[in-house]
Amino acid sequence: MQESYCEKKEAILASAMELIAEHGFHGTPTSMIAEKAGVGTGTIYRYFESKDELIYALHKELERKIKKLILDRYNPNDPLRVRFMLLGKVILRYFIDNPNEFRFLEQFVYSPYGIACRREKIFGNNNQDNGNDILKELFNEGIAQQVIREMPVAILHSLFFGPIMSVARDRILGFIELDEAMITRTIESCWNAVKL
Numbered sequence: 648m649q650e651s652y653c654e655k656k657e658a659i660l661a662s663a664m665e666l667i668a669e670h671g672f673h674g675t676p677t678s679m680i681a682e683k684a685g686v687g688t689g690t691i692y693r694y695f696e697s698k699d700e701l702i703y704a705l706h707k708e709l710e711r712k713i714k715k716l717i718l719d720r721y722n723p724n725d726p727l728r729v730r731f732m733l734l735g736k737v738i739l740r741y742f743i744d745n746p747n748e749f750r751f752l753e754q755f756v757y758s759p760y761g762i763a764c765r766r767e768k769i770f771g772n773n774n775q776d777n778g779n780d781i782l783k784e785l786f787n788e789g790i791a792q793q794v795i796r797e798m799p800v801a802i803l804h805s806l807f808f809g810p811i812m813s814v815a816r817d818r819i820l821g822f823i824e825l826d827e828a829m830i831t832r833t834i835e836s837c838w839n840a841v842k843l
Contacts, residue, residue: 656694658684664705668750672702672758699760706755706764709748713741717781727789728838734782735811735834742815743825749815756812770800782807786841795841806840 662683666675677698681688695701717737721730742749755761768783786803789795795803814833817823825833 655684655686655690659686659691659694659701660705660708663701664751665747667702667705667754668747671754672760677701702755702760703764705751706760709752712748713738714781716741721781727785727792727794728842730785731789731838731841732831732834734785735807735837736830739811739815739825739830739833742811743818746819749819753812753816768804789841794843796843798841803841807837810837810840 659680663675663680666679666683670679677691678688680701681691684691691698691701695704717734720733720737723730725733742752756765782804783800786795786800790797810833814823814825818825
């Protein structure tokens, strides 16, 4: 039975995610991705114009998954602290439960690939669906209500994601154990860093 268009594309994306998480962007040529996905190297270029486009597609898909998990439980009428805690817990739990996705995202964020995306998320047009509008809106709302420190959104963003990324990395590496109570305490610490 011949694989469908979607099945091949999903196999390419899954293989790329796993290999990039293990070997990095430069250590993962398209030939390696194709071999793992069980397709010819040329097949990748039927779905993606370049390896760069494949990497951006992986990032976009990862953000879509995380945003869906958040929106399934997010209530914009909840107090700011409740929403902040929800965002942090969902993201940290996702990273812990999906170590390949976390390793990919960590590389992406701190690479040239991620710089333009991060700049757009922090400073870009609010009308764009870039995956982090919820957090940016929460910060802006909190500043306006004088609940969150009046600081550049880039710093608030770092005070939120920096600790979450670090704690997720340490959990994945086996340096720390995290139960739900410790996850809550971790996100509360992030909240304490940004609240007035």
